Amino acid sequence: MKRASFSWMSIAILVLVVSCRERSSVPSQAAITELSLKRGLIITCGAPDHKLGVVEFPTSCGGEAQASFDLALQLLHSFEYDEAEKAFATAIAKNPACAMAYWGVAMANFHPLWTPPSERELKKGVKALAIAQSIAQKTPREAAYIKAIAAFYTNWERVNHRSRCLAFAQAMERVHATYPADNEATIFYALALTAAADPADKQFRSQRKAGQLLAALYPNEPNHPGIIHYLIHTYDYPELAALALPAARKYAAVAPSSAHALHMPSHIFTRLGLWQECVDSNLSSVSSAQCYAQQAGIKGHWDEELHGLDYLTYAYLQRGQNVQAKKQWEYLKTIKEVSPLNFKVAYAFASIPARYSLENRRWQEAARLPLDSTTVPWNKFPWQQAILHFARLLGAVHTSQLEPAKLELAQLQGLQARLAKEKDAYKANQVAIQVRAGEAWIHVLAGENAQALTLMNQAADLEDQTEKHPVTPCEIIPARELLGDMLLQLHQPHRALEAYVASLRKHPNRFNGLLGAGMAAEQADLPERAQFYYQQLVKVADAATANRPELPAARRYLTSHVVGGSVALRGK
Template sequence: MKKTLLFIQELFFISFIALASCRQKKVEPSKEVIDEIGLKKGEIVLCGSPAKHFGTVEFEISNKGKIKEDFNLAVALLHSFEYDEAEKVFAKIIEKSPGCAMAYWGVAMCNYHPLWTPPSESELKKGAKAAEIARSIRPKSDREAEYIDAILSFYKDWDKIDHHTRSINFENGMAKVYADYPDDKEAAIFYALALDAAADPADKTFKKQKKAGAILYSLYPGEPDHPGIAHYIIHTYDYPGLAAQALPMARRYADIAPSSAHALHMPSHIFTRLGLWDEAIKSNLASVSSAKCYAPAAGIKGHWDEELHGLDYLVYAYLQKGENKLAKEQCDYLKTINEVHPVNFKVAYAFAAIPSRYLLENKLWAEAAKLKIYPVNFPWKNFPWQAAIIHFTRLMGAVHTGSLDSAKAELVKLNTIHDTLINQKDMYKANQVQIQIKAAEAWLQLKTGRNEEALKLMNTAANMEDQTEKHPVTPCEVIPARELLGDMLLQMNKPLDALRAYQADLKVHPNRFDGTYGAIIAAQRTGNVKIAESYYRQLLSFTNRDSSDRVELKNVNNILKRHS
């Protein structure tokens, strides 16, 4: 009996060793499997600092030597959302070492791009394939396996589960890595990114963002040159009331990664939130210049999407400074752009918002009513929310020029777009269009003499906008609903109520030209010259009377002179 037990124990031990050995057996993908991913390849192409500075990253992986150096570079690029260039470096690593599981993890991360536009179908397929290969490779550390499981959870059932739910899955996966490896700084940084990506736009407590910010700021003293920390802090606090907390990082990030067009642009998110227009302009001029350089160097036919993204913020900042001439130059330049790569959310938004902002903020109603969709060959049907901006602009132009039938026709189109977004289960964008619909209905009611109903609808639109956030990619709503409420109240000769509306809006959108000007006029009409003068001084602090051709600057100057 004793011999039998010893034999069983020995057999069990041998089986265990054999099983462990089997588990450690080297498993690498074949060349054919790798080719099926469709990796982006080639030399890194970026414009900005000629020294190619992207910040400092130290990411521990099982593979050592030259691969480690390349891996750190790829992750640095990834942290600045230079996805194409990062994928090229990960592809280079795979070519050298096809058994490097984390290189495939990197490819999967490049095709997720949280905080940006959701991945296309081709990107989802590529990311899922890369993540599955990463999981199949042996050997790899337990820590690496958890990183891979986290990104795999985002791609799992991508054709059945919505983007936001899968982003929450990624957040949960990175929470596990963060908990299991508390000394891993990269785990903490990517977990903070995951928190921001999974945050609910309707959550006004900013619970996840504040948690992410606490993690990132705790890391910064020991990692002052890390691109991800500075970048994600900017995204984390890109909200009214929080933006000032990211100002130090906004003024730091471009110096950390000056060779990244996105790093040159990203600080302007905070500058825009805080109404720091000169800094926003400087940031986006550098970013647009870098993006213009990148397109031909990378072999892009036409223009790079990052250029149009920078132009959107640049035009917005010029308009707030009253620099109409400079804003118009960029609007005219936009009309020369016919081809952009890649065609995505940012591009569609820029094409729709840039001309709309120029017309609405300058109250060029006749031109707004006739705004044409440009480019004509752009796939607008894939971007209904952005197309709604053009219809809203036409509607407001038609209302203010008395073409109510045209305005009603545009309202029908807005309602159709809203229904389309509801059917697509894109509730955030559907809500944004609903705000435009309520505002449009309000102005239609006003023009037909139904003032009470007009105010009710306009207040509804403003309250709806207060309860949600602008999309993180955009500089501002095309025209804030509460500012429109102030305009309506002024037309109804309710200056005190109008002043309150403008003041409330300026807390969310500081240093907006039209909001500040509206507050001056409203205060003057109430007879409170001191408040009017205070807002006038504020307007002068962020505009330049010598270079601005906005007649409003001359108007308020003359009004206040008469009163004083």
């Protein structure tokens, strides 16, 4: 594949010019040792032989180091950050003056679409960039890349993460403008746009721009892991998800050696309600993650496995496959150690039991969900802890336990206040939605229906204004679906149907959304609409192992209410 502006010949000429002008500086071994780089054999699972896609990024590092750099970049584009750092370390070992390898170390410790870097990772990135900047033997293009990632690390002690993500996006925009023929500059600019996107922007301006940039590159680089991967992240929203379906269905085949590449398509499958594809994707991902833990000598489990288990449980629940979903929860209970213990691990430990209990209306079970800190120190993860308190609140309300419900509400309010104090606006807002919904259901229990509906509508409106976090397949229960449940309980089926339909637009093919819509239409004496939603429900839960007790009733309704022909009411 040719890139007119960046041929190997032009790189060689630029290196020669730089070498003639100024003496190259090679970092000391002490400086390299101080980085504490991850080292060792590159571990990949799934497909053997490092099948990670095709990336071309010519540098001034030389042949042997270049091969390691290309492998590192393939891993980096699939968010295999630990293995990418190992490969960048190998490039450094082969050529300590390879400035771009230190850039790579800084990128591997950034992980822009995941949790913000730890203090240790930030310090490593700063040290790596200091070395990269000190090396004279680098091209102007390489210096531009190094300057761009430095914009993220600069003043990290005083400037918040989002502001530094915006600075990185602005810096990558300049690299992209200066080197328009450099596809990698375009790809990293698109990634930066997605990472810096405003979560409150419902027009998705940054995401749409990133998607357009990536889509323009795709025809000429159909096996580039970054293009395909970032298209999925860029369009990981209900309104945009269909645009990423071709990429989602291809990514696992392009980079089958990456556990994350095996999982990532399920983000789009979840958005579109394609549950069997979501199950298949995460079965492969979980298996690959288990393999990685074994090969890497991780004591316990790798965090990527827990992430896949969360999505897998959710997909099984939407298929009505309770036995399979419960198996994931039982397996979760056996997990006592995970590395690294991070936000997505805590999320899985909270969400899997909460989802199983709430989706199945097992209210007594929900009310008694434990807050066991043996594996997860919940005090370090207030947003995830709130999930369990919210589930316990709903369980208490639905089992007529007013005082326990109020105690859980107080816990939620305290966690929201803590997140607000920590200036974690997104997570504070997510807990605020749970607080509003929890208050609403407590009012229902107290017989104060008007106040309940006001608060529940506010919670649903607030949730509509934001997006779910990429770590989760869905809110624990969509607020507008909860509004439908409340309206149905208060004998307002027409309004309940409206709420369920609105929720299904954002969360297509959710089992309880379809079930609720069918029940609301049935109670509102709208047989054609009831037939449509029950038909969708039994189609979604068509597996032989689907055993939700509501399914036989839906089938009996369809048998006894043949309205005639197929019903075209999608979205109605």
